[in-house]
Structure formats: structure tokens, C-alpha cells
Amino acid sequence: MDLQSCVTIEKEWDIVKARQLGRDIAREIGFGTVDQARIATAISELARNIYLYADNGQVCFEVADELDQKGIAVISLDTGPGIQNISQVMEDGYSTSGGLGAGLPGVKRLFDQFDIQSEEGKGTEIRVMKWLR
Amino acid sequence: MDREFKKIVLDNSDIIVQKWIDEIDSLKNSNYSSSVTDELLESTNREFVNIIFGSIQNEGDTKQLKEFSEKLINLGWQVSYITDGLQVFRRVTIDFILNQTDQIDTNYISELLHSVDKWVEPVIKQLVNEYSGNWENILSLQRVALQELSAPLIPVMDDITVMPLVGTIDTERAKLIMENLLDGVIKHSSEVVLIDITGVPVVDTMVAHHIVQAADAVRLVGATCILVGIRPEIAQTIVNLGIDLGKFPTKSSLRKGFIKALELTNRKIVDVEQKDSGMEQLIDSLGGE
Numbered sequence: 001m002d003l004q005s006c007v008t009i010e011k012e013w014d015i016v017k018a019r020q021l022g023r024d025i026a027r028e029i030g031f032g033t034v035d036q037a038r039i040a041t042a043i044s045e046l047a048r049n050i051y052l053y054a055d056n057g058q059v060c061f062e063v064a065d066e067l068d069q070k071g072i073a074v075i076s077l078d079t080g081p082g083i084q085n086i087s088q089v090m091e092d093g094y095s096t097s098g099g100l101g102a103g104l105p106g107v108k109r110l111f112d113q114f115d116i117q118s119e120e121g122k123g124t125e126i127r128v129m130k131w132l133r
Numbered sequence: 134m135d136r137e138f139k140k141i142v143l144d145n146s147d148i149i150v151q152k153w154i155d156e157i158d159s160l161k162n163s164n165y166s167s168s169v170t171d172e173l174l175e176s177t178n179r180e181f182v183n184i185i186f187g188s189i190q191n192e193g194d195t196k197q198l199k200e201f202s203e204k205l206i207n208l209g210w211q212v213s214y215i216t217d218g219l220q221v222f223r224r225v226t227i228d229f230i231l232n233q234t235d236q237i238d239t240n241y242i243s244e245l246l247h248s249v250d251k252w253v254e255p256v257i258k259q260l261v262n263e264y265s266g267n268w269e270n271i272l273s274l275q276r277v278a279l280q281e282l283s284a285p286l287i288p289v290m291d292d293i294t295v296m297p298l299v300g301t302i303d304t305e306r307a308k309l310i311m312e313n314l315l316d317g318v319i320k321h322s323s324e325v326v327l328i329d330i331t332g333v334p335v336v337d338t339m340v341a342h343h344i345v346q347a348a349d350a351v352r353l354v355g356a357t358c359i360l361v362g363i364r365p366e367i368a369q370t371i372v373n374l375g376i377d378l379g380k381f382p383t384k385s386s387l388r389k390g391f392i393k394a395l396e397l398t399n400r401k402i403v404d405v406e407q408k409d410s411g412m413e414q415l416i417d418s419l420g421g422e
């Protein structure tokens with residue numbers, strides 16, 4: 001793993017900043033337009049979750065360059081209220097903000113690997129990974 | 134003390150100005166003014182230094198300062214020209230006064246620093262304020278301009294209206310889209326509204342949610358909403374996200390959506406046969422009179 005860059009999410013426009021940077025990194029790695037759109041959309045979801053629920057946090061990018069494959073990792077970190085019931089938020093259609101409730105399960109489907117850790121009152125860390133095929 | 138320093142500076146203004154200009158000239162190659170002609174740079178430097186001295190002589194003359202800053206802003210010079218210039222002036226002046234004096238103690242130096250700061254401060258404050266005021270003005274104008282562009286509604290023909298969306302959709306814009314859409318549908322009494330998202334770079338759940346809500350609202354006021362301009366990659370992401378857009382018709386392009394809209398309003402596009410002879414007859418009959 002090399003190159004790590006982060007975007008701090010405080011305002012709504014930071015979401016745009018984060019996905020722009022993510023899209024650029026994905027393009028440099030060599031992802032096609034469809035995967036770029038997937039990555040940008042997923043970053044948008046993660047960053048919006050930070051903006052909506054945690055007030056502030058960071059979205060970080062890592063380029064994974066291993067012998068046989070390349071990929072991008074997106075890490076979303078926040079110090080928000082945490083998630084009480086993770087299995088519930090991973091269900092389609094569950095939302096506390098009146099949204100579609102497709103955010104987190106959608107992100108999981110958009111990426112190859114998905115890790116989530118959350119502690120109530122401390123914050124949430126989500127790490128997703130997409131490999132270049 | 135302050136008066137003494139002022140006297141030294143004003144009596145030796147020619148030397149200080151020369152030193153200042155030399156220093157500024159050495160800075161110019163490295164940054165801002167590489168694209169500015171030497172004459173313009175020199176005349177501006179002269180004006181700048183005159184203003185600094187003017188402000189030392191009679192504190193509080195802001196009119197000249199305002200004109201100067203407006204000129205710089207109009208020329209598009211960076212604010213670093215001003216901050217660098219004043220920094221250099223401070224350095225040169227302090228150096229000069231220290232060289233003029235024999236007995237120097239810490240008290241003297243602190244008095245000197247205090248005095249020079251007091252001369253420079255109002256100038257820097259005023260100029261930077263003018264600059265940032267100008268920036269804020271530009272920003273707010275651009276925000277208004279963006280808002281005007283954000284949700285246009287085009288009544289292309291009776292009963293059919295198009296709303297082309299270009300660029301990122303945030304919460305504020307989503308609200309505007311909804312309002313304009315409903316206002317427009319009622320105002321133009323449209324039966325079909327086409328929302329074109331060709332220019333929207335990312336469709337995430339928030340954007341989709343707003344589109345679904347807008348389409349629902351349009352349905353409630355009795356019209357049909359067709360979502361057009363869905364690019365292949367957007368279609369795939371929407372499916373991956375698991376967003377259900379099945380409640381209203383969607384099309385890949387505005388053209389197809391428009392044809393669908395015509396169908397919905399019981400119309401179709403017909404090629405008109407060329408009727409040259411008819412036209413000629415008409416002209417003939419007109420010419421005959």
C-alpha cells in the first residue's frame with residue numbers, strides 16, 4: 001500500500017471534493033468509466049453518511065499495488081455517535097433520515113470488500129476495497 | 134519617539150524608496166509580475182510607495198488608498214504584491230533607522246518596531262479588506278448565477294416540458310428542482326415532464342431519492358414524469374445500489390423520451406412532403422396581382 005490522501009468532511013460540498021479526488025485516483029489506477037462511476041457513487045454515500053450523521057470525519061484513499069493486482073481502498077472515519085445495530089443498517093430500506101436506505105448495503109454491492117467497525121458514542125470506521133480486473 | 138522616527142524616514146525618503154524599489158525588483162522575477170510590463174510595474178511601485186509615505190504623514194487618508202486598491206484589483210494583481218511590498222518596506226525602514234542611530238538598546242528597538250508597525254498596519258488592513266471584500270462580492274455573485282442556472286424549465290411544446298440538469302445536485306438544489314418542477318408543470322399546464330440527467334456526474338441514493346420524490350409529486354399534480362439521459366454506467370450503479378426507479382418511465386436519451394412524451398399526448402412526428410409546386414403557384418399568384 002502506498003499513497004494515502006484524505007478529505008475532511010464538514011460541509012456538503014466536501015462530499016463533491018471527496019468523490020472528485022476518489023474518481024481521479026481510480027482513473028489513474030486504470031479503472032474504466034463504469035467502475036469510476038461505482039467508486040464515485042460509493043464515496044458519495046460514505047461521505048454523505050459522515051455529513052448527515054457524524055458532523056465531521058474523513059474519507060481517505062489508499063492505492064493498493066500488489067504483485068498480481070491493483071486496487072483502491074476507501075476508508076471512511078468519523079467520531080460520530082456510532083451505529084447501534086450494524087446488521088440493521090446493512091438491510092436494504094432501513095433509514096433513520098427518511099432516505100432510501102440503500103446507502104450502506106449499496107456501497108457493499110459496489111465494492112469487492114467491505115469492513116465496518118462501529119462503537120456507540122465513539123465513531124465508525126468503514127473500509128472498502130475495489131480491485132482492478 | 135514616534136515623531137523622531139517619522140522625521141528620519143520622511144527626511145530620507147528618497148534613499149528608502151530607492152532601497153525599497155531595488156528589493157521589490159529582485160522579488161519580481163520569482164512571482165507575480167512576470168507578465169506585467171516594466172513601465173506599469175514601475176509606475177505602480179511609485180504609486181504604492183507614495184501611498185505608504187502619504188499614510189505615514191497623515192494617518193487616516195483612506196481615499197487615495199481605496200483608489201489604489203481598486204486599481205490593483207482591476208489589474209488583477211495578487212494580494213501578495215501588497216503584503217510583500219509592505220513587508221519589504223518594514224524591513225528596509227527598520228534597517229535604515231537602525232543604521233542611522235548610534236546608541237541602540239532594546240527599548241529603542243521595541244519602540245521602533247512599534248512605530249513602523251503602526252504606520253504599516255492601517256495600509257495593510259485597508260488593502261486586504263478591499264481585496265477580500267472584492268472576493269466575497271464575486272463569490273456571492275457566482276452563487277446567484279449558479280442558482281439561476283440550477284433548475285431551468287423549458288416548455289418545448291404544448292403539454293411537454295423539459296428540465297435539463299447539469300452538474301452536481303446538493304440538498305439546496307434538489308429543493309429548487311422540486312419547486313421549479315411543480316411550479317412549471319402547473320404554470321405551463323404540462324402533461325409530461327422530461328427530467329434530463331445526462332449532465333449529472335454522480336447519481337447516489339440522495340440524488341435518486343430526490344428524483345423519485347420529484348416524480349411522485351409531479352404525478353400527484355396530474356402529470357407524468359419521464360427520466361431521461363441515463364448513461365450506461367449510471368444505470369449500472371443505480372442497479373447496484375438497489376434503487377427502485379420502476380414507478381415512472383425512463384429512457385436513455387432525451388430524443389427517445391421526447392418521442393415517448395409525444396405518444397403519451399397522442400401525437401407523433403411526421404415528415405412533411407416537399408410541395409415545391411404548390412409554393413411556386415402561390416408565388417405566381419402573388420406576383421400576378
